[in-house]
Amino acid sequence: MSEPRSDISEADLQAYADGELPESLRADVAAWLASHPEDAERIEAYRRIAEDLRSTYHSVLEEPVPERLRRTVRRAGTRRAAMIAGWMIVGAALGAIAGWQIHSLQPSAAATGDAAAGLPRRAAVAHATYSPEVRHPVEVGADQEAHLVSWLSKRLGTQLRAPKLESVGYTLVGGRLLPGENGPVAHFMYQCNRGTRVTLYVRNDVASNRSTAFRYSREGNVDVFYWVDSKVGYAVSSGDISKDYLLNVANAAYQQLNPP
């Protein structure tokens, strides 16, 4: 039989009030409160505040939702449906003219004058050029990551980040500056412990100020996942790993680079 703990922290008390404390500590906190009436009273007051808050604002949940809010979702939904329908029509027309099979809902980027036009192609070329390099894969190594990121950010005129891809098995090798279509491009290289490489291509000169969804393109033997957020276009490329695995890696980068 152990003595009740006497080192109960303020954080423990708060967590106790919220039911966030692990089971194993609850009895200790309860014992502490039994012998510390001031704390007990305080925690009780916190609980009451939470209850009062819930009951004060509960009525909002039962109010009818104003029509203008419902309309916001419906209107946006219609716009989205119209956009997809538009892509399908353009795609069908292209398919008819060229006699191609339509591979997906969305026709190729170039065909629609899309915000991401040329992005996967250029990213794939950069990947194919630099990823086989043994001695000079990057200009600035990951040992100087902070410098690398601030240098590339300055050149591109936007705050960049090198995503952490350890969770999917890739560590940063470093990066370099590349010439793009209309200006500088940032190129980050990652490597797994078996030596396969993935590159992240970032440009800040996408003409139409429009975001796109996550997309895939196969360029020669390089797989590319890419997307555009406002003016910034991102592409994650590899020629060494399966498309499915690359999707994992690209997703990890995407989540970090485009927080909601």
Next chain:
Amino acid sequence: MNEAQRLVDLIPRLRRYARALVGDRATADDLVQDTLERAWAKLHLYRRGTDLRAWLFTVMHNVHVNRVRASRPTDTLEEEMPELAQRAAQGDALLVRDLDRGIACLPPEQRAVLLLVTLEEMSYEQVARTLGIPIGTVMSRLSRAREKLRALMQGQPVAAKLKVVK
């Protein structure tokens, strides 16, 4: 569309949180509307299968921070101060018993944490993810918010208390 329906289903919770966050109904619903619009525009960034509610609250938090920044550059707390001080000068009992007003007296970042924990009943970890702050910060803000609110509800001298805590 599936996500549209889920968004509509979450509107009452967004409204409840917004009401507690900003006080009056019209401003709260404006905040909800901006949130829904932004959520739609950014829906491609939402990862299917993850917690849509938490994601929406993150969107709302970002929208709110931007709105506050755009509309009033000064801190909310600073703005509330003169009114409270004035009450004191009038020899009022200086009691703030109304919960609504009590919440309004909290600094915005503490208010957000307290409301997510109590109204939305989010875990500390969910709050940390929603607001993009470390879990330790969630706990310290929560602790300060509660203590301040408790003092306010008990009618302790507000202005003096605020200065101490700040």
